[in-house]
Amino acid sequence: MxxxxxxxxxxxxxxxxxxxxxxxxxxxxxxxxxxxxxxxxxxxxxxxxxxxxxxxxxxxxxxxxxxxxxxxxxxxxxxxxxxxxxxxxxxxxxxxxxxPRIDLKQNPLYEELELAYMKTHYYGGIKKYQWASIPLSLHGVVILSNGEKKDIVIGEKDDDPVFTIPDLLPHLAAKYQGDRQTSEVIKGEELHIIVGSMPTSIKNAEVKELIKYKILEELNETYGMIEEDFISAEFQLVPAFKAKDIGLDRSLIGAxxxxxxxxxxxxxxxxxxxxxxxxxxxxxxxxxxxxxxxxxxxxxxxxxxxxxxxxxxxxxxxxxxxxxxxxxxxxxxxxxxxxxxxxxxxxxxxxxxxxxxxxxxxxxxxxxxxxxxxxxxxxxxxxxxxxxxxxxxxxxxxxxxxxxxxxxxxxxxxxxxxxxxxxxxxxxxxxxxxxxxxxxxxxxxxxxxxxxxxxxxxxxxxx
CATH class of the missing domain: 3.40.630.10 (Zn peptidases)
Incomplete structure (x- = not known):
């Protein structure tokens, strides 16, 4: 047979x-x-x-x-x-x-050229370039300095903000990325997410990074977090989109x-x-x-x-x-x-x-x-x-x-x-x-x- x-x-x-x-x-x-x-x-x-x-x-x-x-x-x-x-x-x-996903590093937040970013470390086997220029949501848990535990999800509700890893535009990518191997079109240390661009309104001469400080203010106001709390947190970035049917016959699932x-x-x-x-x-x-x-x-x-x-x-x-x-x-x-x-x-x-x-x-x-x-x-x-x-x-x-x-x-x-x-x-x-x-x-x-x-x-x- x-x-x-x-x-x-x-x-x-x-x-x-x-x-x-x-x-x-x-x-x-x-x-x-x-x-x-x-x-x-x-x-x-x-x-x-x-x-x-x-x-x-x-x-x-x-x-x-x-x-x-x-x-x-x-x-x-x-x-x-x-x-x-x-x-x-x-x-x-x-x-x-x-x-497979993108994890935040334990000390992720920084400011450069008046933009606030967070650094990441990918988890599992991924093609890194696939994670650039798509909407990402932040999921995780943080243990605050007082021992309180908080679950955090940002980017799944329709009115939530999302995050993204910006890619280089094709007009300028030919020399910078064109000769790279597929695995390094975007390198691991280039997987940074944009988290803000607005400066704090605080008037304090000791605060030099106004955009970064604004992000810390938002985290503290909403979740009670301070910057040190990132060390006792697990934050993951995952695609912000939902599972969908694929095909005119709806026989497949994409997710x-x-x-x-x-x-x-x-x-x-x-x-x-x-x-x-x-x-x-x-x-x-x-x-x-x-x-x-x-x-x-x-x-x-x-x-x-x-x-x-x-x-x-x-x-x-x-x-x-x-x-x-x-x-x-x-x-x-x-x-x-x-x-x-x-x-x-x-x-x-x-x-x-x-x-x-x-x-x-x-x-x-x-x-x-x-x-x-x-x-x-x-x-x-x-x-x-x-x-x-x-x-x-x-x-x-x-x-x-x-x-x-x-x-x-x-x-x-x-x-x-x-x-x-x-x-x-x-x-x-x-x-x-x-x-x-x-x-x-x-x-x-x-x-x-x-x-x-x-x-x-x-x-x-x-x-």
């Missing part, structure tokens, strides 16, 4: 209205949660409405219980306790909710942050919509720091997965040992739910088309990622690949295989290897995107819905 896949919109009995309706809420989630902190708040609100309670409030757990864990406001874990002995394994779906909040949203909805009590305990884990290597206490290289898993076991079993944790992890299944690169006909030369993903062909099963000689990857074993393939086929899921570019073209990684290194059977399964890591990534509505269906089936039926 030939390996033959087809455009998912051709499938008989396709429920187009249901797909479009599902994607409307998905788009709203992207508009609401443009940072990992915001997405945790969004997910937590949905979970509480569906009866999930904080795990710390439960001394014991039984089949059917629904609990959540929050780690430093950047990780969210939702759990539905299954019928089976937990040491026989958990079904994990693990997504990341951080996305910031779809890598990887498309998987964050679909896995979140999947665990909230579980029908009845699953056989195996189901875990939706929304992680952080994937775009910078999964380091830190909120990344997958921390031991937080082992921490909350051991807490679950200890609340289910009266007597708990470290071996119980090792058995549970070793017997577990995971979907590393991250996106793959869809073939763009304009740039199809970077792909080996026979093994590349396409928009509208359903969720992508990626056996391995990595770079060149499979460096820095989990390479799922044949037995586990078969079990996922069988699960998808037996539940009428539209799916395809995918590889991240031609062998020597480049590559990329996911959190899969960090799950696998503690013994969990793991494979990458997520939708394909065009323009990945850009400020306006493109997904297929059909693929988004098939991703949701996949994760729900995995939670309910994977054994």
């Amino acid at each position: 030939l390996l033959k896949k087809e455009n998912g919109w051709k499938k008989e009995g396709l429920e187009k209205a249901k797909i479009f309706e599902f994607c409307e809420e998905y788009k709203r989630s992207l508009d609401f949660g443009k940072t990992e902190r915001e997405y945790v708040k969004y997910g937590l609100e949905l979970a509480k409405k569906e009866g999930f309670v904080c795990a710390s409030k439960k001394e014991s757990l039984k089949a059917g219980d629904k609990v959540f864990y929050v780690n430093r406001e950047k990780n969210l874990v939702l759990v539905v306790i299954g019928k089976e002995d937990i040491t026989k394994g958990i079904n994990y779906v693990v997504s990341h909710i951080d996305s 910031y942050g779809q890598d990887d909040r498309v998987c964050g949203y679909t896995s979140l909805k999947a665990i909230l919509d579980i029908n009845g009590i699953p056989e195996k305990t189901a875990v939706c884990f929304l992680a952080d720091k994937e775009e910078t290597g999964s380091h830190g206490s909120t990344g997958l290289q921390s031991n937080y997965l082992e921490y909350f898993t051991s807490d679950l076991i200890s609340k289910i079993k009266k007597e708990y040992t470290d071996l119980d944790l090792r058995k549970t992890l070793w017997n577990s299944n995971a979907l590393s739910s991250d996106v793959n690169a869809a073939v763009d006909p304009i740039f199809k030369g970077v792909h080996e088309v026979q093994n590349a993903a396409k928009l509208n062909y359903g969720i992508v099963v990626t056996k391995f990622t990595g770079a060149r000689g499979k460096s820095g990857t989990n390479d799922a074993d044949a037995e586990y690949v078969w079990s996922i393939r069988n699960l998808l086929n037996s539940n009428n899921i539209t799916w395809q295989i995918g590889e991240l570019g031609r062998v020597d073209e480049g590559g990329g990684g996911t959190v899969a290897m960090f799950l696998a290194q503690v013994g969990i059977k793991t494979i990458d399964v997520g939708p394909a995107l065009l323009a990945m890591h850009s400020p306006f990534e493109v997904s297929s509505k059909l693929d988004v819905y098939e991703t949701y269906k996949t994760y729900r089936v995995f939670f309910e039926k994977m054994i």
Whole structure:
């Protein structure tokens, strides 16, 4: 039998209205949660409405219980306790909710030629030139000198100001930028945002930088901030525009942050919509720091997965040992739910088309990622690949295989290897995107819905 896949919109009995309706809420989630902190708040609100309670409030757990864990406001874990002995394994779906962006430096504000700017440091893998001359909104949290914590969002409301990184006009760019490599058309130290141009009205001989001082006055009046407070703040600049339908047929979605909040949203909805009590305990884990290597206490290289898993076991079993944790992890299944690169006909030369993903062909099963000689990857074993393939086929899921570019073209990684290194059977399964890591990534509505269906089936039926 030939390996033959087809455009998912051709499938008989396709429920187009249901797909479009599902994607409307998905788009709203992207508009609401443009940072990992915001997405945790969004997910937590949905979970509480569906009866999930904080795990710390439960001394014991039984089949059917629904609990959540929050780690430093950047990780969210939702759990539905299954019928089976937990040491026989958990079904994990693990997504990341951080996305490439522009962060403010810790001492960002300066004035030059009577303009006020803020300096930045980009986060994750971006094409820097894509972030110039577009409207940016500022999202973040600041801890004031008195210990008060404030959430700040500027640029999302219709009457809010926005920010921008100015680019050089083409009339003067030929010599200055023309000979630069693509990665340095705009350099990292040139990613400065304009924040003001009006001088303060204060009459004080000690104040030399009148524009900068005016910005500090605005921050102090509105948020109680002083300049030193930037050191205890996390401010991110993200595109100020909203998620939109693309195309006359509205079949595609354009938005910031779809890598990887498309998987964050679909896995979140999947665990909230579980029908009845699953056989195996189901875990939706929304992680952080994937775009910078999964380091830190909120990344997958921390031991937080082992921490909350051991807490679950200890609340289910009266007597708990470290071996119980090792058995549970070793017997577990995971979907590393991250996106793959869809073939763009304009740039199809970077792909080996026979093994590349396409928009509208359903969720992508990626056996391995990595770079060149499979460096820095989990390479799922044949037995586990078969079990996922069988699960998808037996539940009428539209799916395809995918590889991240031609062998020597480049590559990329996911959190899969960090799950696998503690013994969990793991494979990458997520939708394909065009323009990945850009400020306006493109997904297929059909693929988004098939991703949701996949994760729900995995939670309910994977054994």
